[in-house]
Amino acid sequence: MSLNMQINDEDCIRYLMREMDPSEEIEFEREMMSNENLLIEVESLRSTYNKVKKLPLKQTPAEILNKVKEQALSDQQKRLRSSFKLIGWFGKTVAVAATILLLISVSVYFIDFGTLTSSPAQTTVISAGTVQPWVDRNEIINISDRTDAVQAQRIGAEYEKSYEKLIPVNKVDEPSNQRQGVLLTSSPVNN
Amino acid sequence: MELLKRTTKASYKDLRDRDLVRYFRKKADEAAFNELMNRHQAKIYSYIYSMINNPETANDIFQEVFTKVVTKMDDTYNEQGKWIAWVMRIAHNATIDHIRKQKRYIDVNSWYDDDDSRSDYFDRMTDESWVDADEQLVEGETKSSLMAHIAKLPEEQRTVVLLRHYYEMPFKEIAELTNVSINTALGRMRYALINLRKHFEEERQHEFKHANKR
Numbered sequence: 001m002s003l004n005m006q007i008n009d010e011d012c013i014r015y016l017m018r019e020m021d022p023s024e025e026i027e028f029e030r031e032m033m034s035n036e037n038l039l040i041e042v043e044s045l046r047s048t049y050n051k052v053k054k055l056p057l058k059q060t061p062a063e064i065l066n067k068v069k070e071q072a073l074s075d076q077q078k079r080l081r082s083s084f085k086l087i088g089w090f091g092k093t094v095a096v097a098a099t100i101l102l103l104i105s106v107s108v109y110f111i112d113f114g115t116l117t118s119s120p121a122q123t124t125v126i127s128a129g130t131v132q133p134w135v136d137r138n139e140i141i142n143i144s145d146r147t148d149a150v151q152a153q154r155i156g157a158e159y160e161k162s163y164e165k166l167i168p169v170n171k172v173d174e175p176s177n178q179r180q181g182v183l184l185t186s187s188p189v190n191n
Numbered sequence: 192m193e194l195l196k197r198t199t200k201a202s203y204k205d206l207r208d209r210d211l212v213r214y215f216r217k218k219a220d221e222a223a224f225n226e227l228m229n230r231h232q233a234k235i236y237s238y239i240y241s242m243i244n245n246p247e248t249a250n251d252i253f254q255e256v257f258t259k260v261v262t263k264m265d266d267t268y269n270e271q272g273k274w275i276a277w278v279m280r281i282a283h284n285a286t287i288d289h290i291r292k293q294k295r296y297i298d299v300n301s302w303y304d305d306d307d308s309r310s311d312y313f314d315r316m317t318d319e320s321w322v323d324a325d326e327q328l329v330e331g332e333t334k335s336s337l338m339a340h341i342a343k344l345p346e347e348q349r350t351v352v353l354l355r356h357y358y359e360m361p362f363k364e365i366a367e368l369t370n371v372s373i374n375t376a377l378g379r380m381r382y383a384l385i386n387l388r389k390h391f392e393e394e395r396q397h398e399f400k401h402a403n404k405r
Contacts, residue, residue, distance in 0.1 A: 079265065
């Protein structure tokens with residue numbers, strides 16, 4: 001045996017059954033040429049395997065074959081029929097469920113609509129109890145879209161009144177202490 | 192769907208197993224199933240028969256296999272794989288189950304000496320153009336002795352030989368099917384051939400002794 005290829009017992013079978021890569025096959029054949037015992041072993045196995053290859057193919061008895069075909073066909077037809085039934089049953093169930101859901105949605109909508117149109121005051125009272133005026137990012141007080149009209153009017157009036165407390169500035173050129181203070185707050189004061 | 196409509200009985204022969212299986216599954220297509228059977232029944236039956244060596248039992252197992260095939264086709268058969276390899280797995284498992292249930296090896300001699308089963312076997316063999324009656328007899332004897340020798344092999348070795356012979360199954364698949372490593376499967380094949388070589392040699396010596404006595 002050469003040092004190039006490590007031959008094991010299974011390699012003979014792999015070679016005989018043509019389960020080797022082409023490169024392995026060439027290497028194995030080279031090995032056989034240099035190793036007489038390996039050659040004898042392989043040829044002996046080949047001769048026996050050639051006898052096995054004559055093992056005849058046996059036909060299924062006709063009556064058995066027909067029975068199998070009939071049985072298979074009827075079984076498959078039954079399976080298909082039952083699956084169709086299942087699909088039909090499932091479809092019907094889905095249709096009924098969808099109808100019920102639709103009816104519920106429609107009735108809920110009409111009940112809500114009826115309540116809103118018949119007693120608006122009641123609705124506003126409910127929302128007025130929970131919602132407060134709020135300040136947005138620009139620091140503007142918002143009332144109208146979160147509370148009831150009466151409350152909003154009251155708060156709005158107070159808000160408008162607050163402007164009356166403001167005193168108009170008559171002398172714009174004259175610097176006031178307050179303004180100086182405001183101007184100086186962002187920088188160090190050097191007196 | 193269109194393809195299905197356009198498929199005629201004659202063109203079933205050109206279809207792949209995968210397509211035939213699909214037609215059978217979706218439409219319970221009789222012609223598709225017949226074509227599948229025409230292609231593979233002999234190999235499946237031969238494997239079962241060679242493993243069991245009893246015609247009645249082989250018939251029962253063959254029917255059982257196809258009942259399972261139809262029942263399991265929708266659930267366990269993956270269309271990406273070879274249908275015949277999948278069927279073969281079922282056939283192999285059913286055969287091995289039967290052998291294990293019996294808890295005994297086949298009585299080779301009773302099968303070999305049984306004239307009825309032997310004639311029955313060769314009656315249904317695939318046609319071969321045998322030249323004359325003498326050759327036919329010699330051929331028949333060779334094949335029957337081959338069957339007997341294969342039946343003598345241990346179950347594991349016989350399985351590998353038959354799977355390889357009837358299905359040309361790669362050793363990787365044989366190893367997967369029989370839950371062993373590839374090397375074990377290759378080793379079993381090697382021992383099977385070595386054992387068969389011994390049996391053939393014994394037979395030859397036996398015949399030689401008989402010839403000398405005459």
